[in-house]
Amino acid sequence: MKGWHASEGNRSMLRKRRGLGFAAIAVTAAIGAVVYCFGDIPGGRLNPTPSPIPSAAAAEYPGQPLVALAGNGPWLNTTERTPQALRGKVVLVNFWTYSCINSLRPLPYIRDWAAKYKDDGLIVIGVHTPEFAFEKDGDKVRRAVAELGVTWPVKLDSDYATWRLFGNDGWPGFYFIDAKGQVRHHRLGEGDYAASERLLQQLLAEAKAAPINEKLTGDIGKGIEAAPDWDQLRSPETYVGYRQADRLAAPQRLKRDAPLTYSLPSSVPANQWGLGGAWTVGAESARADAASAKIRYRFEARDLHMVLGARGDGTPARFRVTLDGLPPGTDHGVDTDANGMGTVTKDRLYQLVRQSAAVRARTFEIEFLDPGARAYVFTFG
Incomplete structure (x- = not known):
């Protein structure tokens, strides 16, 4: 799909969203999404407040x-x-x-x-x-x-x-x-x-x-x-905060702005995710409230990234990632080691997985060993 260009209709998918490459827009369109506009969502989207990101103005760009x-x-x-x-x-x-x-x-x-x-x-x-x-x-x-x-x-x-x-x-x-x-x-x-x-x-x-x-x-x-592997990219950007959260694995439901202990689903289907342990889910992000809080995601892409936020007091928050229940080994990203260990020190994007061989569907899990870190969004490449 390299070289695919956005028509005006396709561009509407970008409004109020993080930017995508043209090929990634096509991937998103192909995967699709089911939107639910009510409080607790079994695998759909929870959108109780409008996005703070303005949509395009009437003009494509200014005359001056x-x-x-x-x-x-x-x-x-x-x-x-x-x-x-x-x-x-x-x-x-x-x-x-x-x-x-x-x-x-x-x-x-x-x-x-x-x-x-x-x-x-x-x-x-x-x-x-x-x-x-x-x-x-x-x-x-x-x-x-x-x-x-x-x-x-x-x-x-x-x-x-x-x-x-x-x-x-x-x-x-x-x-x-x-x-x-x-x-x-x-x-x-x-x-x-x-x-x-x-x-x-x-x-x-x-x-x-x-x-x-x-x-x-x-x-x-x-x-x-590095450029993404568009040919193998089959997982879409996925938000964790309730304002834009979607693809939550059944039977999970998010509780807004309040602590809750979640139980991971027994299985996570493709391009869905779930929480385990103590979390407070806010509009933009979910905060790990205790050690051993987890997120699990079934994805298919060469790279898996997450935007993570540091603890409020600025001290490092350790985490461990696994692929299919095992340390990533040579499939670790630049922000993890072969054992899957990493540390959240700043509010930024972290590359957690880069598959080194043939890309295949994997079950990703991140476990926060210290409380206080925040998870915002999954992105892939």
Whole structure:
């Protein structure tokens, strides 16, 4: 499904959701979801409050995008970028958020383009628009920007002001602005990097009135930033907090904003999950209230990630993961060892599994050995 492009109808699946690659949108559409709009859900979705993420504005993007970038901030890696400072430049605007795997996997390409085309007049601007509350913390974003090697200007858009002005639909969103200050193209989702780079070369060549002859960037993603295995990706993004929770294995029901001891289902069907032990499930995340709290998920993908939150007092929270009841061995992710051990130290995305051989359906389980950590969402690659 590589190269699949989102039509306007397909783009609606992105609204109020974390961004997906184009192939992943197709996977989600193929798997489908059953939506339930009532209090306790046996395997459906619990959605008692509207999402805080605004849907797209009436316009696809603003007529004056350089003006839309000005105003509310603050900025990282630069002082505020004024429209005057951007005039005559080719600008690539990237809407992203630091805990989203779909926002992380394009970073190697953006790093390369920012360096390769700097002298040709390219300016990259990141607009960090959060999904989860912890992503609104400027200090956490600043640390993530430094750790991820994001050296270009980043505007903090915690109130969604710039998101709304652009009519953005999801993460990652890309806007290609020419030297005359007009949006020439808008792309949603990861992938199609060669096409994006060719467009940048075209816009830069127009601005300089001279050809751009740089070699296109190849497949350079490593570790957690490596491209997903779309052909083997058969599990969809799955939220744990009750606002968007779905695919909960029967007969489990979530209790909102109150502690409860859950019993794991005897079996978990494909792309479903369940809780075991003491948890408090909130709108965005579920908090492990005691040691040995567990989550089990039956998935099929090369990579399994989770967005996890640290304990309130900042002390590390240990966890252990298993695959089909055994330590992952060579199938461990960058944030676990061969024995499945890992530690939650920050609010961020953790890669827990990377299958090293042929991808097959597995039963994943994470057990928190210390209370206080939070689980937000499963994502796959």
